[in-house]
Amino acid sequence: xxxxTQIPAALSVPExxxxxxxxxxxxxxxxxxxxxxxxxGKGLTSLLLIQSSQREQTSGRLNASLDKSSGRSTLYIAAxxxxxxxxxxxxxxxLEQAGTALIFGKGTTLSVSS
Amino acid sequence: EAGVAQSPRYKIxxxxxxxxxxxxxxxxxxxxxxxxxxxGQGPKLLIQFQNNGVVDDSQLPKDRFSAERLKGVDSTLxxxxxxxxxxxxxxxxxxxxxxxxxxxxFFGPGTRLTVL
Numbered sequence: 001x002x003x004x005t006q007i008p009a010a011l012s013v014p015e016x017x018x019x020x021x022x023x024x025x026x027x028x029x030x031x032x033x034x035x036x037x038x039x040x041g042k043g044l045t046s047l048l049l050i051q052s053s054q055r056e057q058t059s060g061r062l063n064a065s066l067d068k069s070s071g072r073s074t075l076y077i078a079a080x081x082x083x084x085x086x087x088x089x090x091x092x093x094x095l096e097q098a099g100t101a102l103i104f105g106k107g108t109t110l111s112v113s114s
Numbered sequence: 115e116a117g118v119a120q121s122p123r124y125k126i127x128x129x130x131x132x133x134x135x136x137x138x139x140x141x142x143x144x145x146x147x148x149x150x151x152x153x154g155q156g157p158k159l160l161i162q163f164q165n166n167g168v169v170d171d172s173q174l175p176k177d178r179f180s181a182e183r184l185k186g187v188d189s190t191l192x193x194x195x196x197x198x199x200x201x202x203x204x205x206x207x208x209x210x211x212x213x214x215x216x217x218x219x220f221f222g223p224g225t226r227l228t229v230l
Contacts, residue, residue, distance in 0.1 A: 004156070031217060032216070032217065032218075034218065034219070036221075041226070042223060042224070043118075043120075043205060043221045043222050043223040043224045044157070044205065044207075044221040045221075046218060046219070046220065046221075049216075049218050051216065089156055089157075091156070091157075093217055100162070100169075100217065101147075101159040101162065101170065102147075102149075102157070102159070102207075102219055104156025104157050104158070105156050106154065106155055106156050107156060
């Protein structure tokens, strides 16, 4: 059964710092991996999607990498800003039972201070 | 493009009462998902629909939860009777048809349920 782990659970950094969030998964048989952002009391906003055949994706100050064979992904945030403060969730799309479910980690809560 | 719509945004009920949530997916998205997110956890899939048919409901507590997707568009999720442990955010997501490796799920704002 697929399990997703995110480390660290919480992270506090000063504005301007570059940072890395980590995600690991136990079963490499995935279709893709998505990184989401969740603000308090809000739904999930998709940040990046990496297909299983890809190694990385970039969007603005965000870069996500995928090493499927080792079951790892990282989300790199460059030049962090207070507006980046949120919970970041990693999820893998995998075949579970009869459907295709996103299996989520518990998230990393990021706080960027000005 | 309009996003996934959900209502209500918040609901407070007493245990053993019933409650229903509504979701309207992005137009043209054939697949619809309901997830449950307990505080401090990642979302967990409850049920997946493909058009108006159920693909996976293996994690839906069927003794109290039910869901339907009439006409393959809107969906409702019902809890009857509610328990304290049902307090969570209920998220609806949808995804367009196509190859699974490109499958991107788009989430609504969620309904926060508090059971007292």
